[in-house]
Structure formats: C-alpha cells, structure tokens
Amino acid sequence: MLYFDANLTHQEAQARDIMVYLFNPVLKFLLKSSNPEEFKKYGFNSCRQTAILGAGYLRNLLPDYEFNVYEGYFIENIDGALVPYT
Numbered sequence: 625m626l627y628f629d630a631n632l633t634h635q636e637a638q639a640r641d642i643m644v645y646l647f648n649p650v651l652k653f654l655l656k657s658s659n660p661e662e663f664k665k666y667g668f669n670s671c672r673q674t675a676i677l678g679a680g681y682l683r684n685l686l687p688d689y690e691f692n693v694y695e696g697y698f699i700e701n702i703d704g705a706l707v708p709y710t
Contacts, residue, residue, distance in 0.1 A: 639685040666700055
C-alpha cells in the first residue's frame, strides 16, 4: 500500500494502485523481456513509455478525467557519457 498525504477519491486511489502495482511492473517486465540490454543500458528507466502508455490506460480507468502527454527530451548519464534517451 502506498501512503502519502492526498485527498484521493476511491476511484483515484484504485487507479493509483493499479498503475503502481500492476501497470508499471508489467511495463518494465515487457521492456526487459523484449530488449534486456537496451533496458539495462538506461538503468531500467521507463519514464517516457510509462507516460505515453500510462495516459492511454488511465483514460480507461478514469474516463471523466482529461490527460495530456507531453514529449520530453531526456539525457541519461551512462558511465560518464551523456546519452539521449529515446
């Protein structure tokens, strides 16, 4: 269970728990399974994929809410080299 100071509705709390305990672990498993070396190279980060795919999933969980996804440009520091995160 996640604990933080927020006034979430029951529906919002359920969506949060699904995203944290189901969606994100499954996404990371799929990314690791499909290309483990690339996933490891970026320190097992999946921020961009979580934002894009998560927004679509959240639209199903919370249909009365509006979600906007924005493109970001990330640079990872991998072994001292700055590498674009794509």
